[in-house]
Structures are given as C-alpha cells and as structure tokens.
Amino acid sequence: xxxxxxxxxxxxxxxxxxxxxxxxxxxxxxxxxxxxxxxxxxxxxxxxxxxxxxxxxxxxxxxxxxxxxxxxxxxxxxxxxxxxxxxxxxxxxxxxxxxxxxxxxxxxxxxxxxxxxxxxxxxxxxxxxxxxxxxxxxxxxxxxxxxxxxxxxxxxxxxxxxxxxxxxxxxxxxxxxxxxxxxxxxxxxxxxxxxxxxxxxxxxxxxxxxxxxxxxxxxxxxxxxxxxxxxxxxxxxxxxxxx
Amino acid sequence: xxxxxxxxxxxxxxxxxxxxxxxxxxxxxxxxxxxxxxxxxxxxxxxxxxxxxxx
Numbered sequence: 001x002x003x004x005x006x007x008x009x010x011x012x013x014x015x016x017x018x019x020x021x022x023x024x025x026x027x028x029x030x031x032x033x034x035x036x037x038x039x040x041x042x043x044x045x046x047x048x049x050x051x052x053x054x055x056x057x058x059x060x061x062x063x064x065x066x067x068x069x070x071x072x073x074x075x076x077x078x079x080x081x082x083x084x085x086x087x088x089x090x091x092x093x094x095x096x097x098x099x100x101x102x103x104x105x106x107x108x109x110x111x112x113x114x115x116x117x118x119x120x121x122x123x124x125x126x127x128x129x130x131x132x133x134x135x136x137x138x139x140x141x142x143x144x145x146x147x148x149x150x151x152x153x154x155x156x157x158x159x160x161x162x163x164x165x166x167x168x169x170x171x172x173x174x175x176x177x178x179x180x181x182x183x184x185x186x187x188x189x190x191x192x193x194x195x196x197x198x199x200x201x202x203x204x205x206x207x208x209x210x211x212x213x214x215x216x217x218x219x220x221x222x223x224x225x226x227x228x229x230x231x232x233x234x235x236x237x238x239x240x241x242x243x
Numbered sequence: 244x245x246x247x248x249x250x251x252x253x254x255x256x257x258x259x260x261x262x263x264x265x266x267x268x269x270x271x272x273x274x275x276x277x278x279x280x281x282x283x284x285x286x287x288x289x290x291x292x293x294x295x296x297x298x
Contacts, residue, residue, distance in 0.1 A: 039246070039259065040246055044249070050247075050249055050252070051251045051254055053248075053255050053259075054255060057259065096273075097269060100266070100268070103265055107258070111261070115250075219273050222273050223277075226276050226280050226281075229277075233280060233283055233284045233287060236284075236291060240291065
C-alpha cells in the first residue's frame with residue numbers, strides 16, 4: 001500500500017476516523033500525566049526555584065511551534081510537486097495550531113524570563129526569530145482567507161511557508177549560529193554530557209513533549225477533516241448555484 | 244494541594260493559566276468549526292440526495 005493512498009480525501013476520512021479516537025485518548029493521558037507530574041511532583045531548581053516548572057509548557061510548545069511549521073513546509077512541498085489537495089488542506093489546518101503553540105511559547109517564555117533574566121523580552125536572536133515566526137503564522141492564515149480560489153491560495157501560502165521556514169530554522173539554531181543573547185542552547189539532548197537536565201525534570205518533560213506532539217496530531221487530523229468537508233460543501237453549493 | 248511556589252507563584256501559575264486558556268480556545272474552535280461544517284454538509288447532501296461523506 002502506498003502512502004499516497006491517503007492523499008485521496010475519501011481514504012483519508014476513513015483512516016482518520018479510525019485513528020482519531022486513539023490519538024485523542026493518548027493525548028489526554030500523556031498531557032494530564034506529564035503536566036500533573038511536572039507541576040506537583042518535581043522539586044524546585046536550586047537556582048531557578050519553582051519557575052523550573054514552566055519548562056513543561058515552554059519547551060514542548062516551542063518545539064511544536066517550529067515542528068508545526070516544518071510539517072506545513074513538507075505538506076506545502078507535496079502540494080506544489082504532486083498537487084494532492086489533502087496535503088494543502090493539512091498545511092492550512094496546522095497553521096492555527098502552530099500559532100497557538102507559538103503564542104504559548106512566547107507568553108510562557110516572557111513569564112519565565114522576567115524573574116530569571118530581569119526582563120520580559122530581549123531582542124535576542126532566538127526570541128526575535130521566534131516572534132517573526134509568529135508573524136509568519138498570522139500572515140499564512142490571513143493569506144488563506146484573502147484568496148478566493150483555493151488552488152491559488154494553496155500555491156501562494158506554500159511559497160510563503162517556504163520563506164517562513166528560514167525563521168523556523170533560525171528559531172531553533174539561532175543560539176548556535178550567533179552564540180549570543182539571553183536564551184540558552186537546548187539542554188534536553190545533553191543527557192550524558194556536561195550540564196544536562198536532571199532526570200527529575202527530564203522524564204516528565206519527555207511525557208509532556210509526547211502529549212503536545214499528540215495534541216498537535218489530534219487537532220490537525222480534526223481540522224483537516226473539517227477542511228475536506230468544507231471543500232466538498234463549497235463544491236456542492238457551487239453545483240447548486242449552476243443548476 | 245498546590246505546591247509551595249514561593250515568590251515565583253505568579254509567574255508559574257500565570258504560565259499554566261495562559262497555556263490552559265490558549266489550548267482550550269484552539270480545541271473549542273476546532274470542535275465548533277468541525278461540527279458547524281459537518282452539519283452544513285449533511286444538510287446540503289440531504290437536500291441534493293448525495294451520498295454522505297465518509298466519517
């Protein structure tokens with residue numbers, strides 16, 4: 001069976017209807033477990049105090065804000081190359097979810113930054129790239145709304161997505177590229193290296209990351225199903241008008 | 244029940260509160276849009292006598 005079978009809207013609706021309840025169940029279990037574990041059962045950090053508990057929100061949502069854009073890029077490229085409508089609709093469906101994660105990461109980052117850095121915001125390379133990514137999300141959603149023809153909208157938003165990918169990459173690697181600013185480099189992949197994250201935070205953090213990944217998948221599946229139905233609805237209404 | 248968050252209680256609780264509000268908003272919007280479009284499609288399909296969309 002080829003993966004391209006799922007590009008058929010009817011096949012996608014059948015498979016997603018079966019998969020969705022499982023994904024939703026796993027999302028609820030992992031998010032509730034991870035967040036309760038992180039909030040109630042992790043100790044204060046010796047330097048950051050209780051603000052370390054923000055890591056269970058900030059890191060997963062920041063990761064997913066970037067990964068959502070990467071998923072939109074892949075779906076957009078599939079649309080541009082193979083013209084599969086489901087991939088364009090999946091990219092469209094992912095944007096509001098990605099924007100939500102970006103906003104959560106920005107808000108929690110500011111709330112964490114104020115007591116730790118002494119400022120809500122700094123024009124640090126990583127923070128600035130992340131803010132620009134949020135603006136690209138808004139622009140992407142606005143462009144879908146602004147263009148009437150859905151294929152033209154898919155083409156234009158795919159190009160915008162490719163341009164915005166520069167800032168998705170910068171959001172992740174700005175600390176390595178410039179090696180300056182307030183924001184630290186990632187520590188979650190440093191287990192076994194110097195200054196790793198302690199295992200007391202690492203395990204619940206991994207559970208939270210899994211929860212937010214599953215939340216993203218569940219929401220994108222639901223929203224893609226809605227987009228497919230909306231596309232069929234507008235086709236039927238157009239037929240009605242012509243008849 | 245709530246752990247002692249010390250002088251950073253506002254920052255921590257605000258972070259969790261903002262996250263819950265934003266996640267609840269996107270979930271509610273997704274469910275509302277999904278139900279609205281599904282209902283509209285069912286009405287049009289019933290009117291036109293079309294086969295139902297799968298799922």
